[in-house]
Amino acid sequence: MTREIIIETTEHILFRQSARDSLAWCPRCGCQTRLLSLEEAASLMGVEPAVVDRWVRQGKLHLEASDHGFLKVCANSLSLMRARENEPEE
C-alpha cells in the first residue's frame, strides 16, 4: 500500500487556530486518541515538523485523517514512542 503524504504547512496552522480537540479512533492503536497537527506534535517533542514527518514515514508515529480530511498525528503513538525512547538502548 502506498500512501501519499502532502504537507501544507499554512493549512495546518490555519486549522490549528480554529480547531477544537479532535478525538478519533486509531485502528493501529485500537483505541481512541487525540489527533495532533504535525506542528503540535513537533512542539510537544521539541523538534521541527520535518522530523515528525520522518517519524511518520518510519512508522514510529501513526497518521490518521481527521473529519476535515487533514492528516493528523495519533497522540497515543507519540507517547508510546516517547516511552520507548526512555528505555535504555542495547
Ligand SMILES: [Zn+2]
Ligand atoms: Zn495510533
